Amino acid sequence: MANQRDQVQDALLRDLEAARYTADRAFRQYDVANPENRLARVGEIEARIAKYQMATPQPNPMSxxxxxxxxxxxxxxxxxxxxxxxxxxxxxxxxxxxxxxxxxxxxxxxxxxxxxxxxxxxxxxxxxxxxx
Incomplete structure (x- = not known):
């Protein structure tokens, strides 16, 4: 009976560990996909585009x-x-x-x-x- 109780307790502890891992992973994913982080990424790409356009000579339009x-x-x-x-x-x-x-x-x-x-x-x- 004690052995069965230990197995149930071990299973519950594993379930708890898995649930904590899932919750932590979801939090990290939200943190990465947070709107502020996405906006920062947009800003980085816009800055790279502006830098590229400044470094690349623009062709003169022909008449x-x-x-x-x-x-x-x-x-x-x-x-x-x-x-x-x-x-x-x-x-x-x-x-x-x-x-x-x-x-x-x-x-x-x-x-x-x-x-x-x-x-x-x-x-x-x-x-x-x-x-x-």
Missing amino acids: TSQIAALAGNLRAVWTAPSADARLKKRIVRTLIHEVVADLDDAASEIVLGIQRVGGVHTKQRLPKRRRG
Whole structure:
């Protein structure tokens, strides 16, 4: 009988220890997620963003006439040694609204319908790859 009482008491003590651990853990989690701590974290990130923006030079916006001059000589911009793949992708994304591909099996061609920004549509025909 005393042995059974000791086992029950040991089980209760373990339950008490587990409950205290759970309560302590919940308190620590609340402390971490406390609104004041979250606001402090927001403030830290905002300060990092401001520091980054101050250290990073901002590009000068181009005037409409400068953009028109570049657009008039797109081939030179595209083939310039300083024009990397990222710049070319940005140019394409700026100028092209949508591309639709279709197959012309009779002519063995791929037909690309290109819609530019501003509504101009063009078609481009490319030969299909031959298998084998």
